[in-house]
Structure formats: structure tokens, C-alpha cells
Amino acid sequence: MKLTHQDFNGVRVACVEENRIDAACAIQFKDEMRAISDTGPERIVLDLGRVEFLDSSGLGAVVAALKAVRNGQSLELAALHPTVKRVFHLTRMDTVFTIHDSVVIALEGIADAS
């Protein structure tokens, strides 16, 4: 499980460099996300553009990452593949997370708001 991150004007974009978040890597994902949010700014955007598949363990790990953010810090999701989107939709987790169509849109969002 490899995650990279890049900071843009108060937003940290964390990118999952793997094509799946599943039972085999969920715990590792959770730990790496924790490190990224602990040292990150107020807003974290998780770029899932490379993730073609996520199972319930992966979903649980993304929820755990949301629960691990600091008070006042946010975790948003971007660029979900159809199967990943389907898991979020079926479980209604898409009502819990702010989900952007792409990282660019997620970053523009803050520009519009300011």
C-alpha cells in the first residue's frame, strides 16, 4: 500500500498509488492515512483516481481515516471509479463524505469559497 501526498494552499491531497483498497491492505492504508492527516493542514482530499476496487474492509478503513482526523480538520474524497462509487452509494456512505468528481474540482471548490 503506497500513499503519496502533496500540499496546495492549505489543502493536502493524498493519493492512493494502488488499484485497490481491500482486506489485504486496509490496516496499512488506515495507518498511512493517519500519518498524513496528523501532520496535514485543515483540509485533506483523498484522491482515489487509481483505485478501481474497494471492498468492505477498504470502506471501513476510509471511515476510520475520517474518524481519525483532528477536530476542525476535514477529509474529502475525489475521483471515485464506478465500482468504488457503487460501494459508497449502496452503503449510503456517500451521504457521510463530501465526494468530488475530480481532484481539480475539489481544489477549485476552495478557490470559489474564498
Next chain:
Amino acid sequence: MRHELCTAETFAPLIPHKARDYHVRIVLPATETAVRRGLASLKQSLAPFQYSRDELGALEIVLAETLNNIVEHAYANGPAGNIEICLNHASDGLWCTVIDDGAMMPDGEVPLGRRAKLNCEVKDLPEGGFGWFLIRELAHDLVYERREDRNYLCFRIAIGELHEPRRDQ
């Protein structure tokens, strides 16, 4: 560890006839990494049926949850055994049978898999318990049978060009 090839005779009697034949069959060790490889190999083997990416996505969700449950629960207290998966392409979808030699399902029944409650504080959000819910949302005709220390789980995924029986009118 018995892992003879499944035939109509060795299948448990509750398993529907359509699920007894198969086009694709694999046996894999019950580990998370083997499940990952197995799913990739099953998808490759199904290429001749030309399922769409979304259809394969639905299948992968259901199979991944089923197989992970076996790894995490059925073989939780004992040596990890094998999992056998048989897939049969039929006119009403893809019939899947998953067989393992692990522990019986709780109370001998398939869990209900209720939708998790999300109207709570973020700190109280569930991090698990989505698996059976997803299986029940995406799979049809779910049958579970425990027979001679083996678990048989069978279901149909309504994918492919479905041929509905013709109705008058």
C-alpha cells in the same frame, strides 16, 4: 483436506441445479492475498462472456465479501484451508458456488446484513459490518447449506445478456 472436483453428486442437495455445472472453477488457499489474486484470475477467466466493467465490478464486490468472510470467520479458529469457487454462466446470470471446510455460519444461517445506521456522530460511524449487506444487495437466490463439515454458499449475479422467459401478452 478434501478437494475433489465438485460434481452434481458431491454438491449439497439445496444447491440449485444451475449452480452445479460450471464454466470456471478455481481453488485457492484462504488468505487475503490469495483472495486478491483469485479475484483477478476469475475476472480474466470470464473474459469470453464479455461482461461489462460494471457487471464485473458487482461480481467482484460480492465474491470479495464472500471470500473475505471465509478467510476472517470460517477459518478464524483453525488452520486456513482452501476455498473452491465455481462459476456458471446461464441465461439468467452468473451462478456462483463457494465451498469451504471452515466453521459453520452463526446459527447455520446466512447473516441478515442490515444496512448500517449512519445518522450518528462521526466518531460513532461503523467501520465494519458492510459485507453481508453488500452481498444481499447485489446477489440473488442466496442459498447456504452446511453438509458434512463443508459450507456451500450459492447465489446468482444478474449479469450478462439475460434471457427472460417469454410471457404471453
